[in-house]
Amino acid sequence: MIEYLDYLIYLLTFIVGSIVGLLWSYKNHSQPYTSGGLDSIALIFAFVGWVFVFLGAAFWSNFGISFILLAIGFFFVGFVFNERPGYGRKETVIGIVAGIICYGILKCVFMV
């Protein structure tokens, strides 16, 4: 039961992050997405979110650290992933790449 409780918490933080991100996005982006560069705040949040998620996966054996990293990570992932349609796509991809690189570094260098 406890195993599923933390998955529920990750889902809930993802959903809360999504709703907050959607509201923030509609407030900041008044126009539908056409084309453009990267949003710096979304980029930072995507970076933090995905890095935390991948680090949480890397520290899976240590429940305490893993839980905190994943819960916070999923919040920021959801924030960027569920922005106004069209926004947040590039930032999400960059975040995933950054997360994979951090995971790889951690696994190779520190043998975690």
Place this chain on the structure above:
Amino acid sequence: MERQTKICLLLLVISTIFILYALVFTIPIWLVYVISIFFIPLWILSLGLITMAKPREEDKEARVEEPFTGY
């Protein structure tokens, strides 16, 4: 308070009590199944009947009498 709202509130309270009872106390497995199968949907149904918006009095008749066209 409207009659329907009172009944739904009562059902909501009853469902909540039964769900909490199954959560807190150790009861036979079959009873847990019965409570979860019946009272979780009843909880959602009664909540929905309470939270749903009501039509204005002048529109109420029109909503019920002819809800769709093209028939």
Place this chain on the structure above:
Amino acid sequence: MYLMADILINVIIAFLAGSLLLGLHRKIMARVQLRPGPPVIQYLLHSLKFFFKESSFPKTASMPFYVSIIFILAVVWIVGVIVGPVTENSLLIIFAVYAIYKIVEHNAGSSSGSPYGKMSCVRAVLSAATELPLFAAIALIYFKTGTLNISGILMYQSIHGPLISSIPLAAVMLFTLLLTKSPYSPFAITKGKDLVTGFETEHFGFLRGFLMMSESIAWYVMLWLFLVLFFGPISIIWLVIGMVLISVITGFINATTPMLNPNHSVMTQITICFVCFVGTIVMIFI
């Protein structure tokens, strides 16, 4: 008390994850059609939004059946969650759950009195053809593993390897079933746009929200079942990846195929069932 907590947590996970997966499905469909599509969270937000909308009960509706049929749908899929992810019990109960789901589709359509609902009700009878692939897949799983109990099937796979490698055509049949239940599917004759939204057309407001909630639980349970029956005891990460992948694949299929007419839909499913069933029998015994 742990069992009740387990059930509650699994039902909530099924609802939330199912909603997100259906939102992803819709997003993929939009992207394939060169549209941005709504946010992935939209399905969940709509389900919750409808709880606060005005819900009128048409004069032609058969009360209390009109309301209770939606209640029955939720009951049925909560049974699905209990029998599946919580207790890993018998596949026959899952078959019964699915059969009652069909009955609910039929009766939800007929209970409203709307002509769209009535047409959907008739098509729900036709679409019982989807139970053939399910029944055939269950029968083949039984032939192969000797058990209809999900935990027994998992145990079999932990020893002999995943069933996807030994009876892949049975997986195709169950995938056809998943496809039938996915939104805008070529086989979704009960909810075709020619019938507005079929049996759901005259269920407004919170009843629609309740219906959407049950359907997201249904989607999660069916994906879980497919992955567990054919890929064995996999970790939660692979379960999530599998569910996302299947939602994406069905999104692609549904975005690029038209809805078949009811007779073609039934014949296609029966043909798939026949070919896969015979093929699997040949693979098992020869």
